[in-house]
Amino acid sequence: MLSIDHLTKHFGGLPALNDVSFDCPAGRITTLIGPNGAGKSTLINCVTGVLVPDKGSVRLEGTEIGREPSYRIPYHGIARTFQNLALFPRLSVLENVLSGLTVEAETGFLKSIFRPPATRNHERRLRLKAMEMLDRFVLAGKADWPVGELSYGDRKRVEMARALVSGPRILFLDEPVAGLNAEESAAIGEEICRLRNLGLTILLVEHDMDLVMAVSDGIVVLDSGELIAQGSPEEIRHNPKVIEAYLGRMSVTA
């Protein structure tokens, strides 16, 4: 589905990603793990056009998308969340989720200022769609709240809802359960599995090993920008390189 080839990215001479290649098979959850600073977020940013990779390619079913600007990415059916919440704090929950439908929204200038009935109806349909998504994430009661006033857990769910509302084929999740309590994490974990069962291709970045082992179909391990291991959860669990990469830094990552 999505294949990443020889992806390389340097920040001022320091490699954050060095020649990383792997595939995300369709309808599977591929999980990217690695110690802090390994380059996981950088990889997602390169794939989604937020950063421009120095070398290498990203292909979606054979089409090169590695150099597309970030605003084109959602048109390929790709959606993502950010590690440090990237919501619009002064907009309401509903508006935040609606913004996830930009790809379908009417953004023509003339239609926007005259808002003919067709445009209004279309807007109403999008609004209903967004409300449905809020229901699914138990946020309907908060629809009119400005996101800046919500708890952290609620915000994380708003971001998930925003990513999913457009019905993407591919989803990148950057640490979706970081900072959540056990109950909330479990709910997100279930949601992720449910999405996979619906046929989504998911690239997950996560530090929570219980969750990772429970949901992943395949795991890719990065360390200091290098891909050091790749395999099923069972293989990764016993891979000495991985254990070393983590143990060597256990004090920092724990």
Added chain:
Amino acid sequence: MSAKDKILYFIWLHRTGLTVGALGLVLGFYPLFQDNPYFLGISNLIGIYLIVTIGLNLFIGYAGQISLGHAGFVALGAYGSAILTADLGWNPWLALIIVALLVGLAALLVGIPTLRLSGHYLAMATLGFNIVIYTILIQWDKITGGPSGFAGIPPLSVFGMPIDDELRFHYVIWPLAIIFLTLALNLVRSGLGLGLAALAQNETAASALGIKVSRAKIQVFVLSAVLASVGGSLFAHCFTFVNPHSFSIFTSLELVTMVVIGGLGSVWGSLFGTALIVLMPEYLEFFETYKDIIHGLILVVVLTVFPQGLISGLRDMARLKILQRRDIAQH
């Protein structure tokens, strides 16, 4: 739903349209109660500035950009209309439209390189633009009349009737202002408006959702310049005389003050802010000396208490109160 609830729901659903309608009614009948040309002149001035500040608020308040040079666009509109009508004998309406289009084009050319810039770079570029325009107005006296101004601009006319007194101008400026107000309200409720608000708060996220940030910024910039130009043209025909001092950077700062006081991202706030700043010298006449200090103080106090401006700040506060009360009622 009881009948009362239904009515309330209807009002809530159509609140924007109803408010605009009410404003239109009030202004339509206003001259019946107030026929003093002096006061009509003041409300006309509010209408003119409102057209400018609506556009500026879309740029500053919604899209979260900064412009300290919009008086430059107003100047281009005013002098453009003055030259085309007084010197070349064009029809004022045609001149207004052509000038607005040209100013839009100029804004596009200025905007494409400038809007890549952010924050203080944009502030500087727009200030610089204003200073350049202002200096040209002063120095190029063969065309602009120099520091003493440009006189003899013909008034507008509608179906052959010259719009040459305050009452007639009232019925020209306010319908226009209300039309622009309505279009702006439409825009901010559309997908495009949501995109603008989004990019103002987080460009990376907005872009990742499919909003073409640079294009959206340029669109509002051009729109705000066009509105500024229209305001300038109307200003020129209203007073039949313009001079460069009406378009200095201090005017730009005053326009920004109107927008900011009223509220970043509140179209209605612009109406409030504009009215306040235009009316204040009238009612604070004996404070004439303290005018600047009062302007500045209002700006500083409002921004310290409500960083998003007065109307927006109060609106957000009220909204939160209502939501909290509803929340408590439910639990």
Added chain:
Amino acid sequence: MQSFNDFMQFVFSGLTNGSVYALIALGFCVVHNTMGIVNFTQVDFVSFGGMLLYTSLFAVGLPMPAAFLGAIFGAALAGMLVERVGIRPSKTDNHLVLIFLTIGLSIILRGIMKILWGKNRMAVPPLTADKPVHILGATVLPQIIWILLLTLIAVAVLAWFFRCTSMGLCMRGVASNPTAAALVGLNVNRIKAVSFAIAGGLGGLAGVLITPITTLSYDVGVLLGLKGFAAAILGGFGSFPGVVLGGLTLGLLESFSAAYFSSAYKDVTAFGILLLVLFIKPQGFLGKGRH
């Protein structure tokens, strides 16, 4: 020969204005580096310095050196006051709002100066006797030599302050990472106050140096200050040598365009070139590449 002398004359006049722009630009930068905002009250510190010099000379009757130092000191105090009363109470960290806040403060400062000193133009005497000297074929007023010399000294003192004193090093720490600075216990409020004092002092110095040449009024600082801002932008906002270079370049450009092109349009050339630079290389010519 005549044309060479003229040329040198323009060089001196450009360097003079350029030095003043550089001083103002440094004021903009110091505050920008510690607080991340553009402080538009910088332009009023310039007028205020001139006003204080005028008052201490003629109303208080101080001798020149005392009045000179007093004016700079007074402008520095005004800077601290602006930060304490005007900016610190605001809780927002939205840069757009903070910029508008400084615009409001700037309007207030100009209003106050207009009331205290009136709208009329005033003449301020130069630092020392008005007898021109000849250097490299140019006729140069002693004030110009003072301007060049004192700017040099001010830049040197500033460089020393930021490199060698603990306060200066702290301020650089805040510039590079405000949260970390707060975490290790740097007193961020004091640093902000000091940066405003420095900005005020630099603005005041620019004011006392240039007003004997330009004449003095409550809004004399606006155009000078905005050119200082332009210089800061040209120099990349943040690197001190870049900013000084930006000031001198702007001064020279302006002087030569006034001489060889049109003096009526010298502001157009100055800001026109600035716009061009912004379009082509938005980071200024010594700016760090930023996205």
